[in-house]
Amino acid sequence: MENARISGDLVPHVFGSEPIIGSWDPARALAMERELASMWQLSFVVPPDHETLDFKFLLKPKDAATPCIIEEGPTRLLTGGMLEGDVRVALFKLNGDDEVLEFRVFNKADIVSPLELAASWRVYKENFQPSRVRGIPDISINVAPTHGTEEGSAATLELDLEHYVVPTPTAPPNEYAANLAATPASLIQTGALRTNDTLLNDGIQSPSSVSAGSSSLSADFDGHSNHKKNIETWATDSSKKIQTSGLIESKSVGTFTPLQKPDGQKSMFIDRGVGSPKLPKSTSACSLASGLGFGSAKTMPEAAGAVAAAAVADRLQGSKEDGKLAIVLVGLPARGKTFTAVKLTRYLRWLGHETRHFNVGKYRRLKHGANLSADFFRDDNPEGIEARNEVAALAMEDMIDWMHGGGQVGIFDATNSTRKRRCMLMKMAEGNCKIIFLETICNDPSIIERNIRLKIQQSPDYADQPDYEAGLQDFMERLMNYEKVYEPVGEGSYIKMIDMVKGQGGQLQVNSHLTPRPILLTRHGESLHNVRGRVGGDTVLSEAGELYAKKLANFIEKRLKSEKTATIWTSTLQRTILTASPILGFPKIQWRALDEINSGVCDGMTYEEIKKTMPEEFESRSKDKLRYRYPRGESYLDVIQRLEPVIIELERQRAPVVVISHQAVLRALYAYFADRPLREVPDIEMPLHTIIEIQMGVTGVEEKRYKLMD
Numbered sequence: 282m283e284n285a286r287i288s289g290d291l292v293p294h295v296f297g298s299e300p301i302i303g304s305w306d307p308a309r310a311l312a313m314e315r316e317l318a319s320m321w322q323l324s325f326v327v328p329p330d331h332e333t334l335d336f337k338f339l340l341k342p343k344d345a346a347t348p349c350i351i352e353e354g355p356t357r358l359l360t361g362g363m364l365e366g367d368v369r370v371a372l373f374k375l376n377g378d379d380e381v382l383e384f385r386v387f388n389k390a391d392i393v394s395p396l397e398l399a400a401s402w403r404v405y406k407e408n409f410q411p412s413r414v415r416g417i418p419d420i421s422i423n424v425a426p427t428h429g430t431e432e433g434s435a436a437t438l439e440l441d442l443e444h445y446v447v448p449t450p451t452a453p454p455n456e457y458a459a460n461l462a463a464t465p466a467s468l469i470q471t472g473a474l475r476t477n478d479t480l481l482n483d484g485i486q487s488p489s490s491v492s493a494g495s496s497s498l499s500a501d502f503d504g505h506s507n508h509k510k511n512i513e514t515w516a517t518d519s520s521k522k523i524q525t526s527g528l529i530e531s532k533s534v535g536t537f538t539p540l541q542k543p544d545g546q547k548s549m550f551i552d553r554g555v556g557s558p559k560l561p562k563s564t565s566a567c568s569l570a571s572g573l574g575f576g577s578a579k580t581m582p583e584a585a586g587a588v589a590a591a592a593v594a595d596r597l598q599g600s601k602e603d604g605k606l607a608i609v610l611v612g613l614p615a616r617g618k619t620f621t622a623v624k625l626t627r628y629l630r631w632l633g634h635e636t637r638h639f640n641v642g643k644y645r646r647l648k649h650g651a652n653l654s655a656d657f658f659r660d661d662n663p664e665g666i667e668a669r670n671e672v673a674a675l676a677m678e679d680m681i682d683w684m685h686g687g688g689q690v691g692i693f694d695a696t697n698s699t700r701k702r703r704c705m706l707m708k709m710a711e712g713n714c715k716i717i718f719l720e721t722i723c724n725d726p727s728i729i730e731r732n733i734r735l736k737i738q739q740s741p742d743y744a745d746q747p748d749y750e751a752g753l754q755d756f757m758e759r760l761m762n763y764e765k766v767y768e769p770v771g772e773g774s775y776i777k778m779i780d781m782v783k784g785q786g787g788q789l790q791v792n793s794h795l796t797p798r799p800i801l802l803t804r805h806g807e808s809l810h811n812v813r814g815r816v817g818g819d820t821v822l823s824e825a826g827e828l829y830a831k832k833l834a835n836f837i838e839k840r841l842k843s844e845k846t847a848t849i850w851t852s853t854l855q856r857t858i859l860t861a862s863p864i865l866g867f868p869k870i871q872w873r874a875l876d877e878i879n880s881g882v883c884d885g886m887t888y889e890e891i892k893k894t895m896p897e898e899f900e901s902r903s904k905d906k907l908r909y910r911y912p913r914g915e916s917y918l919d920v921i922q923r924l925e926p927v928i929i930e931l932e933r934q935r936a937p938v939v940v941i942s943h944q945a946v947l948r949a950l951y952a953y954f955a956d957r958p959l960r961e962v963p964d965i966e967m968p969l970h971t972i973i974e975i976q977m978g979v980t981g982v983e984e985k986r987y988k989l990m991d
């Protein structure tokens with residue numbers, strides 16, 4: 282709606298037939314947002330086949346005591362996202378009809394993708410119903426600002442967003458960035474580098490044409506682009522960085538290959554072993570893209586499997602200190618191995634593992650150049666096979682050397698498409714590191730086609746190939762050569778990611794010798810408040826509670842005696858800390874997130890007292906115990922939300938954990954492992970003096986209960 286004259290103390294609203302717009306209650310109308318000085322807007326998602334939405338506009342004065350002003354004329358009807366009939370102006374009579382305010386009305390409907398629609402509508406429909414019980418609503422949508430929005434503050438916002446652009450603070454040099462492109466030591470030491478490729482190295486050794494740390498590079502790119510560039514090489518300590526104009530992705534050093542730019546200029550492409558976005562090379566590439574309907578392709582969902590695989594590898598890895606793990610990718614070309622390797626590297630680093638990505642394709646290009654035809658990859662080309670195995674071995678040597686130097690998880694990125702090759706790698710790993718194979722399998726032709734197009738556009742292998750079709754032809758031949766000899770993984774520890782690339786569906790098959798480890802859940806020993814039936818509080822243990830604490834310590838000593846290590850987690854309330862105190866020999870960690878549900882104003886009361894003194898609270902809680910939030914306290918939903926980091930940490934633990942916590946908290950934790958639905962959480966049986974053992978094997982979750990005393 283638009284009206285240049287409206288003053289700030291009348292806020293346009295929408296009200297009508299659906300609960301989201303107040304079910305015809307002006308007091309619960311939905312406020313419109315001020316887009317511009319004179320434009321107010323409200324946008325929301327409705328299913329395409331939604332029942333007709335009846336609504337009207339109304340103006341709500343800031344002062345709640347003043348009545349709303351409802352627009353003149355019949356109810357407006359919204360069907361399929363569009364207004365029925367003519368979009369008439371909205372007329373409001375003010376000051377006893379002496380004045381009429383007129384708004385122009387605009388209506389625009391966009392189709393949002395089924396994914397976005399389903400996500401937003403389902404989430405609203407199912408989970409985020411405004412809480413119907415006493416207490417603060419779980420969410421409130423578009424509540425009109427109650428204070429502090431001075432008159433027209435939004436209107437003063439400059440529309441030209443560039444006006445607000447500030448320089449991005451420069452991040453300190455990141456030694457990881459060089460990782461992907463650092464020129465492999467094994468190739469430099471063996472002098473195996475191609476001579477006519479000009480190399481910037483990481484300062485280990487400088488080929489004649491470039492002196493490490495030189496401030497300029499004279500490179501012979503096809504003769505006619507022999508020009509000086511202001512460039513600094515990137516020394517191993519990455520203290521220096523490349524500064525130059527015209528370079529693409531100058532975040533790392535590596536081989537430079539001239540890149541065809543549309544205006545015929547030569548610039549330099551850096552081979553980091555991973556594709557980096559480049560300008561399309563020829564119209565055919567564009568037409569193919571649009572032909573595949575990728576013209577408007579949004580970014581594809583992240584490789585979900587990579588994170589899942591990392592979680593498995595993270596558990597396989599064992600305690601961070603001494604584990605060495607090689608994650609060896611397996612898969613045909615264009616199955617997203619490198620894409621997955623990059624995500625895996627980033628995620629495992631985030632988990633705290635010293636991780637590095639070794640891309641064998643990069644070794645091959647460095648040693649044999651980036652312009653090898655499909656023949657090089659034929660299974661009846663002995664030189665090709667010899668050369669490919671040699672660079673794979675060189676990469677594996679580098680990885681093992683790196684591990685001896687402190688590296689923990691190496692991501693070995695190559696097709697590794699035969700049992701013979703994988704056997705060679707397992708032999709090299711013996712005594713140096715564990716190996717887990719990560720096979721990416723993609724059966725979706727549209728994804729494969731998309732990957733191939735991107736590969737030819739982005740891969741260093743085709744950086745010199747100006748003709749997209751020729752590149753495509755060659756790559757398809759290369760693919761055929763690999764398909765002829767490809768042997769799926771069936772040996773050792775492995776994870777198969779099957780069609781997981783779209784982030785929807787697909788499956789992860791894990792065959793690895795993950796030693797399952799137990800998680801022991803138990804409430805604290807009986808507390809003085811438990812004896813008196815009082816909730817919350819922070820009381821000490823009763824005599825029975827103290828006896829339980831001793832029995833628990835004996836139990837844990839026996840149950841975990843074969844474990845190298847374990848940890849004891851408690852809340853910050855003394856009834857759990859006192860329960861843990863007799864346990865010896867294991868580190869104890871106090872989590873505030875494990876504190877009992879906060880009963881707010883009811884803390885320390887019995888249920889009888891609550892029922893007598895706050896009947897409406899008691900009534901509300903018994904009606905919806907999941908969503909009910911104690912005044913100035915928490916709901917079970919609040920407890921569940923604050924337990925997410927605990928769950929993530931429990932999933933990552935490789936050693937047993939003993940969780941000593943509280944009734945409500947343990948109901949929520951147990952529901953996660955036992956896969957119980959949300960609505961059951963507040964009523965799950967969680968008796969005192971009982972230990973629930975959860976065994977998290979690869980096949981699923983087993984449970985066992987020990988009742989140590991009544």
Ligand SMILES: Nc1ncnc2c1ncn2[C@@H]1O[C@H](COP(=O)(O)OP(=O)(O)O)[C@@H](O)[C@H]1O
Pocket residue numbers: 556581582583584612613614615616617618619620621731732733735736739782783
């Ligand atoms: N899940 C994905 N989402 C988006 N792009 C992807 C995905 N997987 C692969 N790609 C793109 O497809 C191309 C081929 O993937 P790549 O990882 O290089 O395959 P491989 O290493 O198996 O040969 C690359 O340009 C990559 O960016």
Ligand SMILES: O=P(O)(O)OC[C@H]1O[C@@](CO)(OP(=O)(O)O)[C@@H](O)[C@@H]1O
Pocket residue numbers: 804805808811814815816817818877878880942943944945963
């Ligand atoms: O949600 P309900 O069933 O009230 O159970 C939670 C209550 O359990 C109690 C005991 O009544 O927990 P705990 O003793 O395990 O700390 C109270 O502190 C807590 O408010």
